[in-house]
Amino acid sequence: MTALRDVDLEIPEGEIHGLLGPNGAGKTTLCKILSTVLLPTSGRAEICGYDVVADTAAVRRLIGIVFGGERGLYTRLTARGNLQFWASLYGLSGAQAQLRVTTLLERLGLEQRADVRVETFSRGMKQRLHLARGLIGDPQVLILDEPTTGMDPVAAQEFRHLVRGLRAEGRTVLITTHDMAEAEAICDRVTLIDNGSILATERPSTLGTWITRYARVRADGVPPERVSSVTAALEALSGVAAVRESAPGTLVVDTAADGAAPEVLRLLLELGITDVATTRPDLAEVYLQVIGKRGMRVD
Amino acid sequence: MPDSRTGTRRPRPEVATKLPRGTTARVVLASTRNAWADLTATFTITSWTLGWLGRIIAQVVFYALIGSLLGSPDRIRYLFIGSAVLATAMEALLVVSTTTRERYSGTLPLLVAAPTRLWPVLLGRSVQWLPSGVATATVALFVVGHAFGVSFTLGDGFAAFGVLLLVAVTTYGYGLALAAVVLRFMRLRNWATNLSYTVMMLVCGVMVPLTFWPPWVQWFAQIFPLTHDLQVIRLLESGTYTAREVLLHLGLSVLVALGWYTIGALLLERLVTTGRRDGTIEFAEA
Numbered sequence: 331m332t333a334l335r336d337v338d339l340e341i342p343e344g345e346i347h348g349l350l351g352p353n354g355a356g357k358t359t360l361c362k363i364l365s366t367v368l369l370p371t372s373g374r375a376e377i378c379g380y381d382v383v384a385d386t387a388a389v390r391r392l393i394g395i396v397f398g399g400e401r402g403l404y405t406r407l408t409a410r411g412n413l414q415f416w417a418s419l420y421g422l423s424g425a426q427a428q429l430r431v432t433t434l435l436e437r438l439g440l441e442q443r444a445d446v447r448v449e450t451f452s453r454g455m456k457q458r459l460h461l462a463r464g465l466i467g468d469p470q471v472l473i474l475d476e477p478t479t480g481m482d483p484v485a486a487q488e489f490r491h492l493v494r495g496l497r498a499e500g501r502t503v504l505i506t507t508h509d510m511a512e513a514e515a516i517c518d519r520v521t522l523i524d525n526g527s528i529l530a531t532e533r534p535s536t537l538g539t540w541i542t543r544y545a546r547v548r549a550d551g552v553p554p555e556r557v558s559s560v561t562a563a564l565e566a567l568s569g570v571a572a573v574r575e576s577a578p579g580t581l582v583v584d585t586a587a588d589g590a591a592p593e594v595l596r597l598l599l600e601l602g603i604t605d606v607a608t609t610r611p612d613l614a615e616v617y618l619q620v621i622g623k624r625g626m627r628v629d
Numbered sequence: 630m631p632d633s634r635t636g637t638r639r640p641r642p643e644v645a646t647k648l649p650r651g652t653t654a655r656v657v658l659a660s661t662r663n664a665w666a667d668l669t670a671t672f673t674i675t676s677w678t679l680g681w682l683g684r685i686i687a688q689v690v691f692y693a694l695i696g697s698l699l700g701s702p703d704r705i706r707y708l709f710i711g712s713a714v715l716a717t718a719m720e721a722l723l724v725v726s727t728t729t730r731e732r733y734s735g736t737l738p739l740l741v742a743a744p745t746r747l748w749p750v751l752l753g754r755s756v757q758w759l760p761s762g763v764a765t766a767t768v769a770l771f772v773v774g775h776a777f778g779v780s781f782t783l784g785d786g787f788a789a790f791g792v793l794l795l796v797a798v799t800t801y802g803y804g805l806a807l808a809a810v811v812l813r814f815m816r817l818r819n820w821a822t823n824l825s826y827t828v829m830m831l832v833c834g835v836m837v838p839l840t841f842w843p844p845w846v847q848w849f850a851q852i853f854p855l856t857h858d859l860q861v862i863r864l865l866e867s868g869t870y871t872a873r874e875v876l877l878h879l880g881l882s883v884l885v886a887l888g889w890y891t892i893g894a895l896l897l898e899r900l901v902t903t904g905r906r907d908g909t910i911e912f913a914e915a
Contacts, residue, residue, distance in 0.1 A: 358912055365742045367910045379641025387646035390744045401735025401913055404663055406670040411662065418659035419743040419750070421648035447670065467744070470642065475912055 333359040334526045337373070341504060341519075343470075346497050348517035348534075349506040350617060356526040357506040361473050364504065365395050377471050391420075394464035394472045398479040402460065405449040409440050409459050412448060413466055420467040434462040438492065454485025461492060472496060474505040478512060490516045510614035522617065537616045544571075545591035547583040549598050550605040554579065560601055567593055646744075653749045660753030667727070668757035677761070685716045685765040686773055692836070693777045702778050706866070709777045711835035713769035714862055717793055718829060718855045720762030721800035724755035725822045728808035732815065738910050741901050748894040752805065759797040766793050770862075785865040792861050795879065799854030799886035806889045809896030813903070834859050854889070857882035 334356045341347045349357045362368035363375050366386050374381060380388040395402075404412050410431060417427040435441045438458040443451065448459060457477060464472055474493070478486040486509075493516055496503055507513055513520050514534045522529040522537075530537065552560055557575055564573045564583055569590025576582045583594050591608055598606050672681060692712035696705035728751050731737045740750055770779060770793075771786060781789055807825060811817050830836060832850040839847050839856065850856045857878040864870035864878075904910035 359908075362738070362908070362910075362912060365738065367738045367741050367905060367912075368908050369905045378644075380644065387744065388644040390742055391644050391646060392642075393742070395739055395742055397735055397739075397912065402739050404666070404734070404736065407663055407666045411666060415659045415663055416739075416743070418652070418655045419740070419745045421652045421744065423649065423651070423655050447666075449670075463739075 332526055334363075334370075337523075337526070337528055339521060339528060339531060341502055343378075343502050344497055344500045345518045346493060346503040346505065346516050348513035348520035349504060349523060350508075350510070350513055350520055351523035355524045357523055358475065359526075360523070361395075361475055361504065361506060364471075365393060365473055366390055391467060392470045394467055394469035396460045396464035396472060396474045396477055398457065398460070398475065398477045398481075399453075400456070402463070403448050403456060406447060408445045408447055409435060409451075409462075410444040412459060413462055416463050416466045422466070430466060430468075434465055438462045452485070453481050454488060457481060457485065457489050458492070461489070469501070471502045471504070474503060476506055476508065478507070478509060486512065510617055535610065544585040544587065545608045546585065546610065547591055547594045547598070548576075548607050548609050549581045549583070549603050550579065552579050552581055552603055556601075557581070560598075560603065563597060563601065564594060567597060570594065648744060652745060656745050656749040657753040660750050661756050664727070664754055664757040668761065672761075681761070682765050682768060686769055689713045689716065689769045690773065690777075696777075706778050707838075707863075708836065709774060709779050710770065710863060710866060711859065713766050713774070714793065714796055714855070714859050715830060715833075715835045716769065717762040717766040717796045718800040719826055720758040720765065721797050722804045722807070722822050722826060723758040724801055724804035725808040725811055725818070727755035727758070728805070729811055729815065729818050732812065732911075735913060737812075738912055741904065741910050746898060747901050748897040751808070751897055752890075752894075755804075755808075756801070759794075759801060762797050763790075763793050766796075779866060781866055782868065785868065789862050789865045792858050792865070792879070795882060796855060796858040799858060799882050799889075802886040802889035802893060803854060805893035806896060809893050809900055812897070813900050813909070829853055829855055832856075834863075851881070852885060854882045854886045857885065 337356075337360065349360065351357050359368065363370050363382060364377060366382050366389050369383055374383070376382065377389045377392050380392065382389050404415065407415065413431040413434060414427060417423075417431055422430055432441075435444045438461060440455065440458055440462065443455065448456065451459065460477065464474075477493075478489055481489065490512060493503060493505070497518075505513075505517065517534055519531060520534050520537065521531040549560075557579070561573045561575070561581065564570055564581070567590070569585050569587035571584040571586035573581060573583050585591050585594065595606055595608070598604075689709060689712045693705050693709040696708040731740065731751070731754070740747055767790060770789065771781070774780070803825075804822075807821055811821050832839075832842060832846055833853050833856040834850070835855075839850055839860075842850070861875050861878045861882075864875060901910075
């Protein structure tokens with residue numbers, strides 16, 4: 331079985347790059363290769379110019395790996411104990427290790443619970459500890475494997491804020507996720523991957539043009555008895571490609587010509603429908619369109 | 630890493646790949662702290678005393694009572710000493726279970742991807758079972774043993790305690806090598822320890838003297854440090870020994886254990902290289 335095929339991807343320094351794809355797409359295989367825990371059978375991969383096969387020792391000093399959930403933590407140790415343990419593996423000792431551990435605990439808001447066993451931590455606190463652990467070696471590149479899986483929205487939002495902070499420090503972040511909102515919120519660029527091949531690498535906003543490069547108008551609060559007539563009126567406008575009712579009382583109008591959207595908006599206002607907005611297809615829609623076509627089929 | 634915005638390739642940063650001196654020792658120490666945290670999370674003094682120690686004492690007494698059914702004080706003592714010392718070895722073999730947990734907890738790939746080697750981490754990771762194993766056998770031999778005719782002079786008692794420490798440390802070496810194999814072939818996890826435990830109980834002079842077995846089994850038994858250590862404890866308890874024979878057995882035990890530690894370390898490093906090649910170091914285990 332070939333897990334990855336013809337993958338050609340460059341991630342500039344300081345970028346947050348999202349890796350999106352269904353289970354079995356090859357995201358984790360790529361991360362394992364970059365993490366030096368899997369040797370590629372062919373091709374090459376580099377981290378900051380160091381080959382992951384030939385320069386393994388250098389690559390390991392340059393990367394940090396962050397998992398989600400319980401994976402990768404010693405839950406019977408305290409947060410401080412976990413970080414001290416990993417600090418020793420990165421050759422830190424004495425005052426240097428203490429300083430790094432204390433700094434990370436403070437930075438990630440864990441100093442109050444530093445000496446409490448991790449098994450008592452909430453999901454969000456565990457994830458902050460994961461990130462602290464990933465940063466213990468002061469890596470240039472962080473590989474985040476589905477870090478926010480199972481987190482509540484507030485904790486996930488907080489975590490994303492922390493990840494953005496990494497970019498500000500000039501670190502490069504590769505993040506695998508199933509969460510389109512997350513990818514859209516924090517990634518500078520995303521790569522869609524399926525069946526071991528890259529489908530696209532774009533800015534999240536640019537990927538929307540895969541579905542349509544023209545604006546889309548959304549109208550809410552259309553009275554049920556008027557849906558048919560409003561739809562017919564909109565379809566009669568030139569430049570309108572399609573009109574569909576995405577939910578009861580909500581019409582989505584796809585345009586297919588520059589300048590069509592203002593006409594649609596004007597007509598809707600004339601018809602007394604004032605809850606209107608122009609939108610672009612979001613990443614989730616692109617993902618479903620590109621990858622979701624195969625449904626439940628596993629290739 | 631190429632800069633796609635400028636199209637130029639930046640010079641790669643200088644990376645110090647050599648770890649500071651003493652890192653291996655510090656890793657073993659840090660791992661030992663991790664092991665101790667495991668033990669204190671598993672047991673309180675009360676639960677260890679009433680639960681674990683009670684269970685081991687009951688096991689030792691059970692075997693001694695079999696000796697009493699055979700109507701021989703010598704056999705009672707033989708079985709009591711054998712099963713008490715075996716308890717230390719049994720706990721040392723828990724290194725297999727603790728080590729393989731690294732896979733299930735998702736820490737194995739992180740350990741592999743860290744700049745240090747894997748073996749120092751796993752060398753210290755399960756040492757919590759050593760003091761526990763020595764303590765259970767100490768209570769059995771020197772406290773409960775009196776009721777079954779097992780007694781040591783003060784000097785021999787101290788020496789026997791030292792040999793119990795050796796049983797723990799030497800068997801741990803064997804267990805570490807076994808753990809390295811099981812970490813590679815996880816389907817062996819459930820029966821590798823039990824098989825080892827049973828074989829040691831049968832051939833190391835625990836229940837029957839070594840001479841009970843045909844010569845090839847006696848030779849086979851030499852690969853277990855327990856065979857040599859147990860023989861020393863029996864000699865100390867009997868009070869009839871020469872320093873030469875004690876030192877010979879102890880020397881053999883240490884040599885065999887060093888062999889196992891070396892094999893364990895090599896197998897663990899081999900696990901990393903083969904795992905990287907065949908993709909068996911997973912980010913998430915099922």
